[in-house]
Amino acid sequence: MKSMIRAATLNDAEAMTRLHVAAWRETYAELVPKSYLEALDATIRVEQRRALLLRRDIVSAVVERNGSIAGFALGGPCRSSDPSCPRELYAIYLLRAFQRRGCGLALVRFVATRFVEQGCDRFIVWVLRDNHSARRFYEQLGGTLIREMSIDIGGAQLVEVAYGLSARALVASTPADAG
Ligand SMILES: CC(C)(COP(=O)(O)OP(=O)(O)OC[C@H]1O[C@@H](n2cnc3c(N)ncnc32)[C@H](O)[C@@H]1OP(=O)(O)O)[C@@H](O)C(=O)NCCC(=O)NCCS
DSSP, rough: OOOOEOOGGGGGGGHHHHHHHHHHHHHSSSOOHHHHHOOOOGGGGGHHHHHHOOTTTOEEEEEHHHHEEEEEEEEEEEEOOOOOOEEEEEEEEGGGGGEEEEEEEEHHHHHHHHHHTTOOOEEEEEEEETTTHHHHHHHHOOOEEEEEEEEEEETEEEEEEEEEEHHHHHHHSOOOOOO
16 A cells, blocks of 8 residues: 655644654664663653654654554744754654655655745754764755754764755655655
8 A cells, every 4th residue: 555645733743753753773783772762751752753843843754554644744933043954854753664765855845845935945854973864864855964963862872964955955855756
């Protein structure tokens, strides 16, 4: 069955939060302290997620497959108030089983379309420097490295890098056939 990309609703908050925790554990097993990943608790983040989804300036997208959520993306105003990049892709996560089928590209294009409708082009996305597969993904989408900062996650000093991307270029690109 094909995947469907749509905006998230409040009813998706719980599934999105569970998926977020599961994807963190899959993605960051080698990068983030085990104790931090084990302590992540989806239940305590559901209300935060609902509050986020209620905000008018937040853009959301989910991949629905066979009635369940296989991935999501969230974006909105740039958290560092950078005038050269007014928007930010805050998070994009797909369960491993659904990666490399074009769903990530479809999610980003969905969010980018909303950014363009809001009159914005440039957006930023932060990614762990050692998350090589996500970095290849952003580079494939035309992202260029613009910034770097250190970050503490569970007591580990890690480095995040930021890519700048063009929402208009993504919207103009050939639509992906997410399978
Ligand atoms: C990163 C992520 C969102 C990408 O989504 P995806 O659906 O797997 O990627 P797509 O199938 O849309 O890939 C589009 C293109 O990006 C590039 N790409 C994606 N993943 C790649 C990888 N691991 N290595 C190299 N290139 C990659 C490819 O060019 C790909 O096109 P192709 O498959 O036709 O070669 C997804 O893999 C994911 O959720 N990963 C785990 C969580 C994560 O790291 N999130 C980012 C946090 S900042």
